[in-house]
Amino acid sequence: MLYVSTRGHADRKHFCEILLEGLAPDGGLYLPERYPQVDSATLAKWRGLPYADLAFEILSLYIDDIPAADLRAICRKTYTEKVFGTTEIVPLKKLEDGLCLEALSNGPTLAFKDMAMQLLGNLFEYELARRGEELNILGATSGDTGSAAEYAMRGKKGVRVFMTSPHGRMSPFQQAQMFSLQDANIHNIAIEGVFDDCQDIVKAVSNDLDFKRKYRIGTVNSINWARLVAQVVYYFAGYFQATSPLPEGEGAKKVSFTVPSGNFGNICAGHVARSMGLPIDKLVLATNENDVLDEFFRTGVYRVRAAADTHETSSPSMDISKASNFERFVFDLLGRDGPRVKSLFGEQLSAQGKFDLSADPAFKHARERYGFISGKSTHADRIATIRDTHERFKATIDTHTADGLKIARQHVQPGVPMIVLETALPIKFAASIVEALGHEPERPPQFEGIEKLPKRVKVMPADVKAIKEFIAAECA
Numbered sequence: 001m002l003y004v005s006t007r008g009h010a011d012r013k014h015f016c017e018i019l020l021e022g023l024a025p026d027g028g029l030y031l032p033e034r035y036p037q038v039d040s041a042t043l044a045k046w047r048g049l050p051y052a053d054l055a056f057e058i059l060s061l062y063i064d065d066i067p068a069a070d071l072r073a074i075c076r077k078t079y080t081e082k083v084f085g086t087t088e089i090v091p092l093k094k095l096e097d098g099l100c101l102e103a104l105s106n107g108p109t110l111a112f113k114d115m116a117m118q119l120l121g122n123l124f125e126y127e128l129a130r131r132g133e134e135l136n137i138l139g140a141t142s143g144d145t146g147s148a149a150e151y152a153m154r155g156k157k158g159v160r161v162f163m164t165s166p167h168g169r170m171s172p173f174q175q176a177q178m179f180s181l182q183d184a185n186i187h188n189i190a191i192e193g194v195f196d197d198c199q200d201i202v203k204a205v206s207n208d209l210d211f212k213r214k215y216r217i218g219t220v221n222s223i224n225w226a227r228l229v230a231q232v233v234y235y236f237a238g239y240f241q242a243t244s245p246l247p248e249g250e251g252a253k254k255v256s257f258t259v260p261s262g263n264f265g266n267i268c269a270g271h272v273a274r275s276m277g278l279p280i281d282k283l284v285l286a287t288n289e290n291d292v293l294d295e296f297f298r299t300g301v302y303r304v305r306a307a308a309d310t311h312e313t314s315s316p317s318m319d320i321s322k323a324s325n326f327e328r329f330v331f332d333l334l335g336r337d338g339p340r341v342k343s344l345f346g347e348q349l350s351a352q353g354k355f356d357l358s359a360d361p362a363f364k365h366a367r368e369r370y371g372f373i374s375g376k377s378t379h380a381d382r383i384a385t386i387r388d389t390h391e392r393f394k395a396t397i398d399t400h401t402a403d404g405l406k407i408a409r410q411h412v413q414p415g416v417p418m419i420v421l422e423t424a425l426p427i428k429f430a431a432s433i434v435e436a437l438g439h440e441p442e443r444p445p446q447f448e449g450i451e452k453l454p455k456r457v458k459v460m461p462a463d464v465k466a467i468k469e470f471i472a473a474e475c476a
């Protein structure tokens, strides 16, 4: 399998070449040159496989430069009951007839990003060892991504993590999760500034090509194809569970998914699964007040928000001004027309901050051919949904999952199980749970008292030169 860029101008590459790369050299994102097709005989064969082996079957369709035995070992080492809490790894929890949650947040940092990041950590270690290379991951986080990356890379040979975060602005639980890590290869850098300052520092360092090459700077952000393909697996696992048993045979029943969305990474994996032939009816995209994507699927206009128009909400991991993975879907929607994608996401977005596909026949295909629908929810909706779910089902859900559940209910259809992806556990966003329920959410035992553990963090000014010196000293 070879990979192409959404902007049409990069060389075709194999999986391990793009694994350690971020953007393609032409500024586009990598996608496989075609989606492998899965027929009903294959689905029947996969039904009942343990999660790790299902992951191997799916990944091996996309990865032809890691020997099968090694890839299977990597999957088995990643998706264990010990790391993810259950033998199913992503168990379904039924709420009411035709509506259930798929638990994706029982990994080490209690958010769905662990599903892909844990695999990425093992793939990085494997590939770096094979090449005899090292990698320094530099990132900016306001919460979930940074901790998922650190827990995935801690103790891994050949990898160091330098994670910047805005000093004093993450929740106490999120700070404790990250700063309590004592591993020598994990470096927390609290920047005296806001999240945008952290992102600017990462950009400035990455744009210094000499520094980047000399210190082998890389990233783990959600545009990495390896993260996306790892996420494809839980759409299959959700389908198998929601349609079991299936005496009529594979394909007799479809399912729909609702996905709380920010950067379009999670739901893009659903689009890939559907494109491979997984019987998915609707992909329901849920946003919070930051409704860039809901606006597109309603109107055909993709309009990037300015910083001042990006709201701070109680589902903060969905507070985005533009959706960094969205270009992948638009590439497919426009019949894989690289030059056109380049003009839309390159020239038009930089000149006008938006593009308009409402008059393009392709826009209709988003709904009709690709099954997308969308909705948006608000803080009041989240609080009401958390309260209602607790009262009726004795289940506590987090604010992001609540955005999903709220929108999912509007799109449930008879005979089509609706699966809402649970993207975080409520303990990560305790203040909203207290607001909704009047009491603290349950805390998994391994996190008892983490706020009191010693913290390993360096507070630094928002100064690119100082960060570079810090990285250089650690690599010396």
Ligand SMILES: *Cc1c(COP(=O)(O)O)cnc(C)c1O
Residues within 6 Å of the ligand: 111, 112, 113, 144, 145, 222, 260, 261, 262, 263, 264, 265, 266, 267, 317, 318, 400, 423, 424
């Ligand atoms: C990252 C994140 C999201 C958004 O996922 P995307 O892939 O960016 O669409 C939603 N919920 C939680 C809890 C997250 O951490």
